[in-house]
Amino acid sequence: MxxxxxxxxxxxxxxxxxxxxxxxxxxxxxxxxxxxxxxxxxxxxxxxxSWDWNKVVRADYDDIVYCELALEAQDVFKSDPLWKPYFHETGLLWTCRDDYGKEVIENYKRLGRKADVKAVSIEEAKKLYGGLLDNADYTGVKEVLVNPTGGWGAAxxxxxxxxxxxxxxxxxxxxxxxxxxxxxxxxxxxxxxxxxxxxxxxxxxxxxxxxxxxxxxxxxxxxxxxxxxAAGFRLVAGGITTGMAKLDDQSHAIYGSMPVAFQGYNLELGKSTSKSYLISFLEI
Ligand SMILES: Cc1cc2nc3c(=O)[nH]c(=O)nc-3n(C[C@H](O)[C@H](O)[C@H](O)COP(=O)(O)OP(=O)(O)OC[C@H]3O[C@@H](n4cnc5c(N)ncnc54)[C@H](O)[C@@H]3O)c2cc1C
CATH class of the missing domain: 3.50.50.60 (FAD/NAD(P)-binding domain)
Structure with a gap:
């Protein structure tokens, strides 16, 4: 100490x-x-x-330790005056092609936070957010995880x-x-x-x-x-590609209130699941 x-x-x-x-x-x-x-x-x-326009703030993890830590961090983002101005609770949608959604819901239940998250059918998901994700790629999707408490932070x-x-x-x-x-x-x-x-x-x-x-x-x-x-194989640096789109007023009227949206792809490699996502748009 x-x-x-x-x-x-x-x-x-x-x-x-x-x-x-x-x-x-x-x-x-x-x-x-x-x-x-x-x-x-x-x-x-x-x-x-860490130096970026935005980062997804979420706790939808199938690993319960990660889920608990992320819920704790999300609670700080929502309540601490230091962080609160930078958190945007837009909600989060995740297309699940495997049992990811079920595992997340089970974790939330075990942590006493079940009310925060649910799984809906594709038909229901298409109606959410004014039908914004109506024509997304739902091929092979089993269910859609919906978490209104997720969002993004101005990193x-x-x-x-x-x-x-x-x-x-x-x-x-x-x-x-x-x-x-x-x-x-x-x-x-x-x-x-x-x-x-x-x-x-x-x-x-x-x-x-x-x-x-x-x-x-x-x-x-x-x-x-x-x-x-030396780190050897204990630490491996990774990379992520990102893209940005500037919206005109017309597109902003449509996309301005969109949630963070994840496409979960089951790669059939053990339990490995890749994901791509869209983060809600910033007002600049
Ligand atoms: C494109 C991208 C998107 C991501 N999206 C998300 C997301 O949506 N949500 C989420 O939770 N996470 C996301 N992550 C992961 C998250 O951003 C990182 O886990 C986190 O920011 C890592 O923070 P850090 O402090 O460990 O590293 P960094 O933010 O990289 O900080 C390391 C610092 O060390 C300094 N440094 C390094 N070497 C030296 C040196 N030799 N001398 C002096 N200074 C040095 C660098 O200048 C840097 O400032 C994303 C990551 C990337 C790359």
Whole structure:
């Protein structure tokens, strides 16, 4: 347990790094906490998965642990004045070609949240949201999961807001590219070295470098001669493609109130299910 006067370096100021900093400073106001990121938190453009127009905020997971954590996060989005302005509860629809919907509903039931979610027939789904998804691809669909409590969050805006709040509470923010962890011969970490050769030391170093984490660990393993530091197959960076459409007034009148919509595809590869989705449109 922290004495409250310990020091923390957090590599990466995406949502994981910033949330960690915020919760640490809230719990330990006297601790020294420094976020280190290659980009300024209010930069015009950033290389961070968390820095985006929008992200789906949902708890429809077939894994109950994930479902419970996501419900907790969704409740914070709905009630905490820090997050609330950025959450849009548009509802969420998910075409299910396997038993995904049933498993989600079972999880909600076990967590005492059954009222939040239901499955409807294709015919019923076509009538929802003024018939907006009337001509979607329902080939092979068994049922449609409907969750009025899901939606989307304005990702970049909420990230900037929580970073500002953490800084107001005393978190420091250093713009620098981290080259490697500082490791002793036994693997004890005492901080980081930046690409410019500056060492930052702390009693605790937390890596929240997103997709760059395996690379940072690889450099640190090579630099320290400690091969076990490398992520190996423990962490694999992934990617998602996105598209954006700008709506004119006429299209906005039709699509402006649409829910987040998922197409679930059963790939017949064990239990693997791929998905594509549309996020409701922002008003710019
Ligand atoms: C296109 C896309 C769509 C997604 N959609 C959703 C969604 O709808 N809903 C949802 O819940 N999740 C979604 N995700 C996943 C979610 O965005 C990520 O899980 C989350 O943002 C990861 O946050 P993070 O803090 O771990 O990483 P990041 O946000 O990537 O932050 C990592 C930070 O570390 C910094 N960094 C890395 N290496 C270094 C270094 N060497 N030195 C200094 N700084 C460094 C980077 O600059 C960056 O700011 C999506 C992801 C992507 C890519």
């Amino acid at each position: 922290s004495s409250g006067t310990e020091s923390y370096i957090i590599v990466g100021a995406g949502i994981f790094g910033v949330s960690t900093a915020y919760h640490l400073i809230t719990k330990y106001p006297n601790a020294s906490i420094t976020l280190v990121d290659r980009d300024a938190f209010d930069a015009e453009s950033r290389v961070a998965a 970049g805006d909420s990230l900037r807001a929580i970073t500002r709040k953490a800084m107001e509470l005393g978190v420091k923010y250093e713009v620098a590219e981290v080259a490697t962890l500082l490791l002793s011969k036994t693997g004890k970490c005492s901080g980081i070295r930046t690409k410019m050769g500056k060492d930052l030391k702390a009693t605790h170093t937390i890596i929240a470098a997103g997709a760059f984490t395996p690379t940072l660990l690889e450099y640190s393993a090579v630099g320290s001669g400690l091969p076990n530091i």
